[in-house]
């Protein structure tokens with residue numbers, strides 16, 4: 495998978511040098527490049543924003559630099575991802591879907607957003623996904639792009655050492671993950687649930703399923719499709 499991120503803060507993606515282990519890159523699983531949007535700003539001051547038509551506070555990102563940047567970076571197979579508070583909520587199902595993509599391009603907006611014509615024009619040439627990380631606002635799309643990249647790349651076959659661990663994690667089966675424990679069995683007057691020390695794998699599996707269901711009912715009633723589950 496090829497991944498490109500376009501931003502006025504390309505150094506924001508330096509952590510990917512840590513979290514996308516060298517093996518993923520060397521194995522050819524992931525090829526990541528961060529681009530500075532100002533590289534496509536043609537005026538002397540490399541301007542990327544201007545005041546909004548219709549008035550209002552803040553600045554809007556100009557269409558010209560974005561148009562040139564997307565022309566240069568997006569291949570025909572590109573899926574353009576635009577993190578935005580006004581996007582569709584990002585889910586595990588989206589991460590699974592995107593993990594099969596050939597090319598992801600992240601348009602990381604700042605200020606009050608990107609001129610809408612950039613997205614509208616891009617949608618005539620590539621698949622465009624306007625994605626929200628949740629009902630809160632951050633200052634730029636970079637942190638959202640980092641989270642989405644991590645959620646997607648870890649699902650690429652061959653990336654995770656033990657793919658079995660993917661099957662049981664939160665949201666993989668529509669439920670929240672059960673609580674986990676490790677040694678010591680007794681710590682600060684707290685014991686590991688006896689069932690986990692029993693060696694009875696049937697009882698352990700049943701206990702874990704019930705813990706997941708109870709946790710999901712309590713913390714995420716919106717995910718509980720069938721109350722009887």
Ligand SMILES: Nc1cc(-c2cccs2)n[nH]1
Pocket residue numbers: 577578579602603604605625626627628629630631632633634635636638
């Ligand atoms: N979910 C979400 C996305 C965002 C932003 C993306 C770009 C600027 S702010 N805030 N919250």
